[in-house]
Amino acid sequence: MNGLIGKKIGMTSIFDAAGRNVACTVVELGPCVVTQVKTEETDGYQALQIGFGEAKEKNTTQAQIGHFDKANTTPKKRVIEFRDFNAVEKAAGDTITVDEVFAEGDTINAIGLSKGKGFQGVVKRHGFAGVNDATHGQHNRQRAPGSIGAASYPARVFKGMRMAGRDGGRRVKVKNLKVIKVFAEKNLLLVRGAIPGHKGAYVILEK
Known part of the structure; x- marks a missing residue:
């Protein structure tokens, strides 16, 4: 399963070809850094561990700092593992951009922490x-x-x-959302519909 970690920017709306006003969510998606590549030989399964968001070194444990140093990258706030990541061949320390994983018209799932009520x-x-x-x-x-x-x-x-x-305040997955637009130069993704979380919340998009 392919996916990336991002940050919810907010909501907007666009007009489709039929002239209908469509509500969309803007997500800053990546670029994410590959922090570890897991294989059948070493870990028993295939997966790609990626990180997103800069974290302060003083708030990072020594074990985590060593883990990030091994990948030649700075400490990250969010680290997520995607099993059987088959979009592109990557090694530890490589970056993954939004246009490498998602394209216009893709059907995706969004995972986030819902607003506490x-x-x-x-x-x-x-x-x-x-x-x-x-x-x-x-x-x-x-x-x-x-x-x-x-x-x-x-x-x-x-x-x-x-x-x-x-x-509220719980992990929510919204399925079958549609990618409307990919802004590769700005690392932005325009998704039709709503995504769990407040503005600035970290979200996971997978397909």
Whole structure:
């Protein structure tokens, strides 16, 4: 599987050939540095480990610094491994640009950390409809979760019951997004639709 690490810049919109306004996400993708090449002989499987984003040396462990030095590169903030990377033949220390992996019209998957929304009720968190009936004295039940348990048996609430709680801030994968435009000279990718995360968040795009 091929892919790169990038940073979400924000959203914009363009007009397609039919004159429709299409919402798009702008991603700064690479250039990424190959930090390690894993092979069947040494590691038992084939993979390409790549890094993106400059990290301060004081915030990097000695083991990591040694690992990056072996690849003749500076410490990176994000390091991701892609198994069976077959776009191009690369060695440790080489760079991979956006146009080497992605092209216009490609179907890709985006992985990122969703925005944290704090403590939320069941209507926003799980899509509950609430009571939806303000008559018969139900003046404060419109967004209530309703019953959560059974009778004297089993006399407990089962694990996994959908209730209010902290929402967002979790790893999300959005599949089957389409690449609209590749700006190779600026290391930018224009993707149709939304990608998880806030502006400036690190994202993984794979195909």
